[in-house]
Amino acid sequence: MSSSPNNSVVSPEKIAFLHRNINAWFRAHARDLPWRAADRSGWSVMVSEFMLQQTHVKRVLPVWETWMERWPTPADLAAVDSSEAVRAWGRLGYPRRALRLHAAAQAIVEKHNGEVPSSYEELLALPGVGSYTAAAISVFAFGNRATVVDTNIRRVFGRTVRGLALPGKSLTAAEMRLAESLMPDDLEESVVWNAATMELGALICTAKSPRCEECPVSSGCAWIAAGKPEADYVPTGQAWAGTDRQLRGAMMAVLREATGPLPAELLTSGGRVDFAFPQEVAAAVQKLQKLNSPAEQLQRCFAGLLADGLAKQDDAGRVSL
DNA sequence: AAGGCGTGGTG
DNA sequence: TCACCAAGCCT
8 A cells, every 4th residue: 555645635624624515505506407306217317427428418408308208218228229329319429329328228138137237336337337427327326325536526626625726637546545535424425425526516616717706615625725726737629620520420410310321422422412312411411511521531430430330331332320 | 548539508 | 709628438
């Protein structure tokens, strides 16, 4: 057992201060989200967690509603083709999440008798479920005691405890140990704590312009005490224009709008393509062609979609989700 | 283990 | 307006 200089040892008094104030704040200010309702299920929480990976609540809400209405249990989703899941995913982004959620539903049917497992280890074994999502489902759906660490929680602890404007680019073992050391011993308090610290990071202790005036622990915040120093690194912006991601997104939009198989040339040709399709497909194709991507990039991205299972090609070479 | 992977709300 | 970046996961 070695100790690094980065290890933050927090006094019992400060931990109690954080527990008391953040949990009280949450009990007064928690958003009324449907996946937090009393009638939530393991599945409803699981669907929300998949959709919330790198996507804000506001955009998730309507898709989650229609998803849960259509597929109220894992078995309902597992019974349809994965392309249905990808289309229903709509414009949420990262459509491979839809594929993984579908695969996870099938695994739940096959290995867990159709019931979402409650243990961290069993959840972690499901497709698309990593350490964050496994802990989140175990805690928020089943009320277990597990340490949830997401980007919000990392930022809250980074500021209040470590005095940093922003946590590092990737989660470290020391950070994970710190989060565990801050967990309330009491089961019910620990469940609230996980949700409360995340909510504080999402609503108050935000990345860009935190609302410290409204923060319940500003009086004990190490970052404020240090004079709000700048982050010691500059986050590198995410490139977009001209990237494969943009092109893949445009191709996926075409496939989502299509009601049947499409000529592959519609996706892989950089030039004009004669076609007579519904307005929506035509518009999506126009956007794709407007990118004016080189043929080599079109081919690469198209092959990527096929390899990822997001698109399928029939014997005649026609493409669909 | 660093980098790929969508999309759009927001300051 | 237009960068920024968000309840990560996987390889």
